[in-house]
Amino acid sequence: MEKASRVLILVFFFTLLLTSTHQYHPLDPLTPSELNQVRTIVKGSSISPGRNLTFHYVGLDEPDKPTILSWLPDQTRENPPRRAFVIIRANQETHEIVVDLSTNSIILDQVYGGNGYPLLNFEEQIAASKSATTYAPFIASIGKRGLKVEEVVCGSFTIGWYGEEERTNRVVRVMCYYLDETVNLYMRPIEGITVTVDLDTMEIVRYYDRMVIPVPKAEGTDYRESEQKPPFVPSVKAVTVVQPEGRSFSIDGNTIRWAxxxxxxxxxxxxxxxxxxxxxxxxxxxxxxxxxxxxxxxxxFVPYLDLTEEWMGPRELYQMFSVYLNDKPEISYGGIPKVQYQGKWRGSVYTHKDQIHEEVYGTLLAENTMGAYHEHxxxxxxxxxxxxxxxxxxxxxxxxxxxxxxxxxxxxxxxxxxxxxxxxxxxxxxxxxxxxxxxxxxxxxxxxxxxxxxxxxxxxxxxxxxxxxxxxxxxxxxxxxxxxxxxxxxxxxxxxxxxxxxxxxxxxxxxxxxxxxxxxxxxxxxxxxxxxxxxxxxxxxxxxxxxxxxxxxxxxxxxxxxxxxxxxxxxxxxxxxxxxxxxxx
Amino acid sequence: MEKASRVLILVFFFTLLLTSTHQYHPLDPLTPSELNQVRTIVKGSSISPGRNLTFHYVGLDEPDKPTILSWLPDQTRENPPRRAFVIIRANQETHEIVVDLSTNSIILDQVYGGNGYPLLNFEEQIAASKSATTYAPFIASIGKRGLKVEEVVCGSFTIGWYGEEERTNRVVRVMCYYLDETVNLYMRPIEGITVTVDLDTMEIVRYYDRMVIPVPKAEGTDYRESEQKPPFVPSVKAVTVVQPEGRSFSIDGNTIRWAxxxxxxxxxxxxxxxxxxxxxxxxxxxxxxxxxxxxxxxxxFVPYLDLTEEWMGPRELYQMFSVYLNDKPEISYGGIPKVQYQGKWRGSVYTHKDQIHEEVYGTLLAENTMGAYHEHxxxxxxxxxxxxxxxxxxxxxxxxxxxxxxxxxxxxxxxxxxxxxxxxxxxxxxxxxxxxxxxxxxxxxxxxxxxxxxxxxxxxxxxxxxxxxxxxxxxxxxxxxxxxxxxxxxxxxxxxxxxxxxxxxxxxxxxxxxxxxxxxxxxxxxxxxxxxxxxxxxxxxxxxxxxxxxxxxxxxxxxxxxxxxxxxxxxxxxxxxxxxxxxxx
Missing domain, CATH: 2.70.98.20 (Copper amine oxidase, catalytic domain)
Incomplete structure (x- = not known):
């Protein structure tokens, strides 16, 4: 419910912006209605007559730079054609599509034949997680660790490439975390388990439970203000910034002026x-x-410097933000600063630095919690x-x-x-x-x-x-x-x-x-x-x-x-x- | 008058701080009355029975670190003795003096025999300037350049050391600037003249007018808001920071607490x-x-990378702030961020980059104005x-x-x-x-x-x-x-x-x-x-x-x-x- 209302608010915000300007700028991002139009056109096309296609990128196919630069001094002229660039997966293939919004038509559709795969989307990440958490051997592994499967939350991580000559399938590593008395799930990684899921088939293609590593305790991991217990540091007084005459910048559509x-x-x-x-x-x-x-x-790019088996591949290339098109009528806009929290901390058998006599690729931060060396x-x-x-x-x-x-x-x-x-x-x-x-x-x-x-x-x-x-x-x-x-x-x-x-x-x-x-x-x-x-x-x-x-x-x-x-x-x-x-x- | 009132305000400020605390902290800086006490003691001593002594440093001679650290947990104990460390010049010698304020006595007076000299003070800089501007050959040089001597302002610059084995006298290079329709005097350097003044005798010990270099014009050099002419950039709106419940830090004497x-x-x-x-x-x-x-x-430390003759030596080691003791009853506290303005710009014969076919140690910034390469x-x-x-x-x-x-x-x-x-x-x-x-x-x-x-x-x-x-x-x-x-x-x-x-x-x-x-x-x-x-x-x-x-x-x-x-x-x-x-x- 919380998620749904956030989606509504964001759509409202974008609508506001649109109604405040009489004419769009050729570099304006696609509007919610244009995104809906793209979905309708692509899903109704002959590319994948069934419903088995997923969106991985939708954005403005922007006019060429000379077009923009010649439009700029004379903005009363007709705008350049409005087009969208779309990447979808359909029938285990990646399609690059250009949609012309004025003619409601697909003007380019080509299958990408090279190496590499497009961005993950929300739905397939949720589905991959579900494949893991309903997989009997995984449930057994959780049981063996004395954990409750309903408190387990998983995420999908891309696997990288390590010199394989043959084409690899579009698979992800699913890595799981434990809630149970905290919201700070990344502080409670469930280590030792390798789950590899094929995103095209949603099948688990590799499963391996290498060893049981204690899950760090929940105590002290909650970061929410409401959950902090006294004593507190002497509080600082409220502070605010005021502009009695209003803001100094102006906004006209997506154009901003300041000084x-x-x-x-x-x-x-x-x-x-x-x-x-x-x-x-x-x-x-x-x-x-x-x-x-x-x-x-x-x-x-966030490389982790950890050779532990389960850590090979995951956590390497992230993009910063995402917007998603799915089968539902809403469109989710929103920043997902993935790297902020994700997977920097690793479960460890160690509870004190004196026990460590091997390369551990990180700093012991608390009992059973290793902060992995990494870089951004x-x-x-x-x-x-x-x-x-x-x-x-x-x-x-x-x-x-x-x-x-x-x-x-x-x-x-x-x-x-x-x-x-x-x-x-x-x-x-x-x-x-x-x-x-x-x-x-x-x-x-x-x-x-x-x-x-x-x-x-x-x-x-x-x-x-x-x-x-x-x-x-x-x-x-x-x-x-x-x-x-x-x-x-x-x-x-x-x-x-x-x-x-x-x-x-x-x-x-x-x-x-x-x-x-x-x-x-x-x-x-x-x-x-x-x-x-x-x-x-x-x-x-x-x-x-x-x-x-x-x-x-x-x-x-x-x-x-x-x-x-x-x-x-x-x-x-x-x-x-x-x-x-x-x-x- | 403006200067006098500023001095008064600062003294008032310090007095306020003193009356708000019942007991001083052993690391508190010397108070105005303590500074006056130091002056009276030193000037009344047998070091220089005439009046021919100048103050170059006066500061707290702070108690040893173990003394402070043992005082800290039990501040009701008697404070360690209050002492001042003083550097003066008298009879062409540098004295290091320790004054005990509780006994009103000098407990150490030693002549410094090594290389190097103490900080310059205001009075001697003004006197050195006056030596230059009243020196007949200098007046002639100014006349030769078609400039008015009453618009000339000079500053003193330490000369450095370039491997001389013998002891050099305490001399400074006096470098001069031209006002005449601007306040931004450092943009109007009078180049080509070398004036070296002995600070102990206030005599000009070297004078050399190498060549006439045009003084950059005054136009466009004024930085004061009141002197700017339209058009202006669209102005930004007022902005302020407010803490309705008051500040978050507290001040008790010189001790500050925050969070x-x-x-x-x-x-x-x-x-x-x-x-x-x-x-x-x-x-x-x-x-x-x-x-x-x-x-x-x-x-x-601000080295200038300029081998031009007049630029050798000057502008090399600055200290950031100064406080001065002089013969008058006021004490001037204040920051002098010297390097901010001083001597970064050099007059030049050039008015366009195409004329330059030699090393000029800088960037041509305007006609006849060279911004010298330097570092901080x-x-x-x-x-x-x-x-x-x-x-x-x-x-x-x-x-x-x-x-x-x-x-x-x-x-x-x-x-x-x-x-x-x-x-x-x-x-x-x-x-x-x-x-x-x-x-x-x-x-x-x-x-x-x-x-x-x-x-x-x-x-x-x-x-x-x-x-x-x-x-x-x-x-x-x-x-x-x-x-x-x-x-x-x-x-x-x-x-x-x-x-x-x-x-x-x-x-x-x-x-x-x-x-x-x-x-x-x-x-x-x-x-x-x-x-x-x-x-x-x-x-x-x-x-x-x-x-x-x-x-x-x-x-x-x-x-x-x-x-x-x-x-x-x-x-x-x-x-x-x-x-x-x-x-x-």
Missing amino acids: NWMFHLGFDMRAGAVISLASIYDLDKDEYRRVLYRGFVSEL FLSYHLDLDVDGDANSLIKTTLQTTRVSNSRSPRKSYWTAVSERAQTEADARIQLGSKPTELLVVNPNKKTKVGNPFGYHLIPGSVVGSILTDDDYAEIRGAFAKYHVWVTPYNKSEKWAGGLYADQSRGNNNLESWWLRNRGIENKDIVLWYTLGFHHVPYQEDFPLMPTISGGFELRPANFFEHNPVLKIKPPKDVKWPNCSTPMMV | NWMFHLGFDMRAGAVISLASIYDLDKDEYRRVLYRGFVSEL FLSYHLDLDVDGDANSLIKTTLQTTRVSNSRSPRKSYWTAVSERAQTEADARIQLGSKPTELLVVNPNKKTKVGNPFGYHLIPGSVVGSILTDDDYAEIRGAFAKYHVWVTPYNKSEKWAGGLYADQSRGNNNLESWWLRNRGIENKDIVLWYTLGFHHVPYQEDFPLMPTISGGFELRPANFFEHNPVLKIKPPKDVKWPNCSTPMMV
């Missing part, structure tokens, strides 16, 4: 939030100047268009230079040596070992004193993958080894881990495109930035990890003639409070 | 804010547990006492490990290999090239599952100095080459650049102490963290640079049995606004 910025905020079921057409108004030039055609999180890598797709399409990457290295005694009493100084990357090979960069400044510039446009317009990437962390190059996880998630990649813009190159990340063999990911070593000088280029965290857990991460944050900055660098911030009038001071009764709720 | 934290906040004229005795209340143990005995910014290094002195004095540094390296095929289908993983630093040599660390976790632990105290109590340093940047080791600036500011150093606690080792940083030869700085390679295992240790920024200027830094921020984090790591944040009740939500008339002022 001198304007951008379109879209949503994709795989990427989550998508920023498009970010431009900044330049007072000196009296015009909006383009900065970023497109920015989104392209991939999230996010790939940001940043299609910068610095005052136009044709851009270059400038890599500036700060070079120590020895001084001859005749020039100066100094012994050394550093200077900034810049090179313009010619091909993709020049622009795959590991940061951290020597000081480097990275700018995307428009080499065709310069400031009055002659500096090319640019934007500067200020990375927030320089953590990269340290697995070996021939490691299979590394082959699939190759983007994580380098902090920066630059590719020429190509509409099809969106997903750093490949469109079909599940069981990917790395043959359609960022590294595979990059290997073509195309020209990137004075071209429409895309910068890919990898933000990473290595996570060696500590006991403070139990039973729920405190927030850790990271990010990066894009700063104008000779994009303006001078500091543009001085031309933003600071808001008036608010003398506050002047209120009768602040209400505490 | 489960308690610490003493002091002030030192050289370091600025000083945090002492930071402890956190542990609900499980029902006690305050020590974390940080002392934390402050020990040094700020801050050294944080962090005397961590993780649940007690005896601590160790644990350096954990994440090591890639190849997998033999028999163990797993994986090719590699990483594991965390920890070593406990035995001596100072083990703990001088350059971060960035390989993933490393740094913990300060108490090896004598462990969690229930056996992990030593620890705190984790999460660095915010891994920028370090890239000058050669034999470079003189590098010898003086050696701390900047490594991100982390660990030394055994020694009360006298406070200033990473040395107590006498001006003309230092590097023989009493962090590196010189470290060279002793003392034991640091299971000892009272101090961690020094270097936070750095390389600054390659861009036009957006003209005429005033936008904020850039950096920092680091200290996180508990197995210090608690579990996440302590769950035991802080979230504050109530504030329903807001519920106000009659928010006032805009």
Whole structure:
């Protein structure tokens, strides 16, 4: 019931947005009614005349970049055709479909014959779980552990690829957790059992109960405020942020304006939030100047460094958000930050560090609870268009230079040596070992004193993958080894881990495109930035990890003639409070 | 007048703090009346019976650490004796003086015979400026440039040390700027002139007018809101933060409490804010547990990478804050963030980048304005006492490990290999090239599952100095080459650049102490963290640079049995606004 009402609220929210704008923007995400239309068209088509098809991706098949850019200055013109890109599974095959919404027709339907599988959907994950929890040997394994099967909750994890030459079926590993007096199920993993389910047939294709490992106790695992027992830390007073004159940004459809910025905020079921057409108004030039055609999180890669048998494969490539189409009339929108909780903690036979005399791939966080070593890598797709399409990457290295005694009493100084990357090979960069400044510039446009317009990437962390190059996880998630990649813009190159990340063999990911070593000088280029965290857990991460944050900055660098911030009038001071009764709720 | 009233306000503020507490804390900074007492005692002493003495440092001569730690649990006992540490110049000598305030006497007076000089004070900087602006050849140079001498403002810059074997006098380089229609004087440097002033005699000991370089124009340099001309960027609405129930922290004298934290906040004229005795209340143990005995910014080092003659030496070692004692009855407290504005911009003959065919050590930011390459290094002195004095540094390296095929289908993983630093040599660390976790632990105290109590340093940047080791600036500011150093606690080792940083030869700085390679295992240790920024200027830094921020984090790591944040009740939500008339002022 709680879930149903959440779904309703979200649909309502999207409807509101739609009615507030008279005309859609060609980059607006598909509306609920368009999603319904897609479902009706696909299910009514000849692709799978029975009902045996499942949706794995539905999103806007966006118009080509030149189309958008020519539409932009004259928005009264007719919009480009509205189309959806759809990935379905039917008859054990993956179909890529393009639906034209204006003509109510399928204009492309092709079977994908390569390696890798599309995203999992909710229904098949629930079905796979059910296959496990109703499987007699599994029920026996639960009984053998003295656990109650009705308190068991399972999740599906993709299995990866470990060099198999033959095609593997679309299978997942089902891993299970125990509730029984807690809601924090990931703190109570049921270890030692391998359950492999074929998603196309929902059959259990492998079952193995290797050993009984104690399930960590429920005590101390609940993170909900209502379940915390005294004593408490002296409480902090309420705090709030107030804008008495209202908000500073405005929303028109999906277009947001704030200060001198304007951008379109879209949503994709795989990427989550998508920023498009970010431009900044330049007072000196009296015009909006383009900065970023497109920015989104392209991939999230979370390798676990654990060779325990049940942990092979699972927990490797996740995408951040999901939206689902199913047989019911509702459409579920919503973020599923899977990696936040899932499977970071492992059950262990150990209750004290002194007992450990082998590699355990983690930190003992509590009795029988091992926090597994792992890492998080996010790939940001940043299609910068610095005052136009044709851009270059400038890599500036700060070079120590020895001084001859005749020039100066100094012994050394550093200077900034810049090179313009010619091909993709020049622009795959590991940061951290020597000081480097990275700018995307428009080499065709310069400031009055002659500096090319640019934007500067200020990375927030320089953590990269340290697995070996021939490691299979590394082959699939190759983007994580380098902090920066630059590719020429190509509409099809969106997903750093490949469109079909599940069981990917790395043959359609960022590294595979990059290997073509195309020209990137004075071209429409895309910068890919990898933000990473290595996570060696500590006991403070139990039973729920405190927030850790990271990010990066894009700063104008000779994009303006001078500091543009001085031309933003600071808001008036608010003398506050002047209120009768602040209400505490 | 404006200055005088500011001084009055600050004195009032300090008086308030004093009257609100019944007993002072032994780490409280000297009060205005104590500072006056110090001045009276020193000036009335036999050190310099005339009036020819100047104050360069006055601060609390704090009680020894064991004295503080034994006073702490029983604060009704008599406080340790109240003493001041004073550095003066008298008769061209540097005196180190300890004043006992309870007995109104000088208990130590020794002449410092080593290399290096103390901080500059306000009066001598003003006097040095006046020496230049009243010097006939200087007036002639200004005239030759077509400038008005009454619009010239000068500043004093320490000169560094470039390998001279003989002792050099206490001299500064005076560098001058031009106002005339702007307040942003640092954007209008008067280049080409070298003026060297002896601070002890106030004589000009060297004068050289090398060449006339155009002074950049005033237009566009004013950063004041009142002087900006339309058009403006669409303004942002007012925003404020409100706590209807009041603040969450409490202040008792200089002791601050917030949530489960308690610490003493002091002030030192050289370091600025000083945090002492930071402890956190542990609900499980029902006690305050020590974390940080002392934390402050020990040094700020800003090398400029410019070999132009007038730029040799100046602008190298700055301290952040200052407090001044002079002959007048007021005492000026105040932060002087010198490096924020001072001398980053250089006048240049160039007006366009295409004219430049030589090394110019910077970026052309506007006509005749060169933004000099430079860098900022801050050294944080962090005397961590993780649940007690005896601590160790644990350096954990994440090591890639190849997998033999028999163990797993994986090719590699990483594991965390920890070593406990035995001596100072083990703990001088350059971060960035390989993933490393740094913990300060108490090896004598462990969690229930056996992990030593620890705190984790999460660095915010891994920028370090890239000058050669034999470079003189590098010898003086050696701390900047490594991100982390660990030394055994020694009360006298406070200033990473040395107590006498001006003309230092590097023989009493962090590196010189470290060279002793003392034991640091299971000892009272101090961690020094270097936070750095390389600054390659861009036009957006003209005429005033936008904020850039950096920092680091200290996180508990197995210090608690579990996440302590769950035991802080979230504050109530504030329903807001519920106000009659928010006032805009």
